[in-house]
Amino acid sequence: MTLTLEHIALGLGIVGFACFAWPIIQRMNGKAEPEAPGSGKSLRSPLWWVGFILTIAAIFLQRIASQQMGG
Template identity: 70%
Template structure:
């Protein structure tokens, strides 16, 4: 894959990861989910939140790979 393709892939994964992070927050703000007690530590840590976390980490690594490819030639 060339650097531009890796860059676009990382941006796409980053956008999907952000959406996974934001969805539980938006649901809670709209009152569509049951609120956990404050300080419980699991109020927003749904499987969707963890998927967003993993996708964001992968996107960051791909972005670094793309930047190295662009700098290297």
């Protein structure tokens, strides 16, 4: 099985989504304290930025892969 850009984009998308979802899951399970309303701490979180960058990279790679498939 060969690893294509589509596979890489899918993997990056999954990891990026997991970075976004992890703090939410931790709060729902009671393992992390909820942040104060309006604090914006989640936007300053390194995990949030990693998720954002990985998601953008996945979208970019998926666009490249679809252009290569189309000709």
